[in-house]
Amino acid sequence: MYSSSKLRVFSGSSNEPLARKIAEHLGSPLGKIKLSRFKSGEVYVHYEETIRNCDVFLIQSLSHPINDFFVELLVMIDAAKRASARTINVVLPYYGYARQERKAAPREPISAKMVADVLTTVGAHRIITIDLHAAAIQGFFNIPVDHLTALYLISDYLKSKNIPNPVVVSPDAGRATTAENLANQLDCSFAIMIKKRPTHNESVITHVIGDVEGRTPIIIEDMIDTGSTIVNVVEGLKERGAEDSFVCATHGLFSADAILKLDHPNIREVVVTDSIHVAKEDSSSFQVITVAPMLSEAIRIIVQGGSISTLFKNAGV
Numbered sequence: 402m403y404s405s406s407k408l409r410v411f412s413g414s415s416n417e418p419l420a421r422k423i424a425e426h427l428g429s430p431l432g433k434i435k436l437s438r439f440k441s442g443e444v445y446v447h448y449e450e451t452i453r454n455c456d457v458f459l460i461q462s463l464s465h466p467i468n469d470f471f472v473e474l475l476v477m478i479d480a481a482k483r484a485s486a487r488t489i490n491v492v493l494p495y496y497g498y499a500r501q502e503r504k505a506a507p508r509e510p511i512s513a514k515m516v517a518d519v520l521t522t523v524g525a526h527r528i529i530t531i532d533l534h535a536a537a538i539q540g541f542f543n544i545p546v547d548h549l550t551a552l553y554l555i556s557d558y559l560k561s562k563n564i565p566n567p568v569v570v571s572p573d574a575g576r577a578t579t580a581e582n583l584a585n586q587l588d589c590s591f592a593i594m595i596k597k598r599p600t601h602n603e604s605v606i607t608h609v610i611g612d613v614e615g616r617t618p619i620i621i622e623d624m625i626d627t628g629s630t631i632v633n634v635v636e637g638l639k640e641r642g643a644e645d646s647f648v649c650a651t652h653g654l655f656s657a658d659a660i661l662k663l664d665h666p667n668i669r670e671v672v673v674t675d676s677i678h679v680a681k682e683d684s685s686s687f688q689v690i691t692v693a694p695m696l697s698e699a700i701r702i703i704v705q706g707g708s709i710s711t712l713f714k715n716a717g718v
Contacts, residue, residue, distance in 0.1 A: 407487070408704055409452050413461030413477060415470045416678045419494065420460040422693035427700060432457075436473065444473050446480045456704055457486040458529075460696075463497025463516075464654060464677040471497065471516070475523050482524035490527040490703065491520060492696060494676035495624075495652045499534035502541075517541035529699055531676055531692060532623050532651040547699055547709050551651045551674045552579065554690050556586035558672060559619060564647065568592055568616040572634045576621060583621050583649075592618075594634055614642035617669075624652035625673065628659035635667045645669045653679050653689075 411432040412420030424431040433449035459481070461474045474491065481489045501512035513535070520528065521544055529547045533539070539546040559567075569591040571580035577593050584591035592611025618638050625631055625648070635646045645667045653673035655663075663671050664686065672688045673679060679689050695712060702709055 407455045408458070408700075409450070409455045409486075410458045410460065410700070411448070411477065413459065413470060413473055415462045415464055416460065416494065416675070418678055419462075419675050419691070419693055419696075422675075422691060423460060423492075423697045423700070426694055426697035434477075436477075444469075444476045446473070446476045448480060448484055451484075452481060453485045454487045456488045456490065457481050458490045458492055458700055460492040460494070462495040462677050463493060464495055465656065467497040475519065478520070478523045478525055488526045489524055490529065490700075491525045492700075493528060493530040494674075494692060494696065495654075496530045496533055496538065499538055502535040502538055513538050514541045527703065529696065529703075531674075531696075534623050547703070549692075549695060549699060549709075549712060551676070551690070551692055551695070552582060553586070553713070554674065554692065554695065555621075555649050555651075555672060556583055558688065558690055559583075559587060559647070559649070562647075564617050564619065566616045566644075567619050568611065568613055568643075570594060570611075570613065570618045570620045570634070570638065570646075572596065572620060572622055572630060576623070579623070580621050583619070587619070594637065596630075596633075609637065609641055613638055615644070617644045618646040620646055620648045622648075622650040624654055625650045625659065625663070625671075626654045627656050628662035631668075632662050632665060635665060639667050647672065649673075652676050655679070 408429055409432045410424045410429055411434045414436055421431055435447040435449055437445045459477050461470060463471055478489055498512040498516045527545045531549045531551055539548050567589045569580045569584040571577045571593045573596055580591045592609055592613050595608040620634055631648055647670050648668055649672040651674050670686050670688055674690045674692045676692055
């Protein structure tokens with residue numbers, strides 16, 4: 402438990418349940434803030450308590466509707482700056498636009514860099530986030546970035562399940578390092594799937610590197626969006642003789658009919674965190690792990706001093 406007269410934690414509209422958990426772990430009440438919209442759709446923000454010379458932490462996931470939540474966050478930062486907050490620390494459990502971190506074709510934007518530039522220009526002093534789609538996004542900022550991971554929360558949960566004959570599966574080469582780290586935590590082997598993407602949110606499995614026959618796959622991703630890729634991976638593993646799969650991801654976006662797609666006969670369980678608000682009642686096969694203790698401890702370390710690396714079981718991550 403940590404409390405300070407100079408600590409203020411405020412929630413945006415995107416994930417107030419997580420913000421309340423964080424405040425509870427800190428032993429500090431959630432700050433009073435008024436968030437509303439004018440008839441024209443413009444955002445209005447008013448801090449209903451003093452934040453002068455305070456360390457302000459703003460909690461906002463850039464989930465759907467991302468553009469509304471992003472602008473709301475920018476207005477929250479601007480209002481905090483004009484109210485003379487000592488530091489403005491932005492807690493982004495989910496960093497939106499992270500999949501646009503490079504130019505894959507001519508005349509495309511690097512939207513992840515644009516988001517970083519705007520947050521910094523408006524007045525953010527620090528970013529705290531979890532499992533970026535590409536770790537290199539940290540380099541887009543000229544302010545401190547604390548990049549946390551939910552990998553150990555997920556591995557601890559999976560250990561408690563005593564999964565028989567597991568194999569960790571990376572859905573693509575980009576997740577291979579994460580899959581290897583999780584496999585090391587679970588003391589099991591891992592496999593990599595090779596796929597091609599004909600269009601956004603679509604994929605076709607072409608090869609599987611590693612032995613999956615007769616094993617229980619644990620698919621690890623940073624996010625689940627429409628669910629189409631995950632379903633393709635699950636069905637591809639089944640065709641190669643694997644058992645029903647566990648699907649794990651830090652961020653559950655669940656766009657469109659993703660929840661229905663993931664209610665699949667070959668998926669035993671879907672494990673996500675509450676970095677994005679998920680209604681558990683949507684499906685009995687969903688397990689939501691909270692990241693509130695990890696984020697609250699990060700906030701405590703930032704305010705009191707210390708090393709964020711103490712949050713990692715393996716400082717090499």
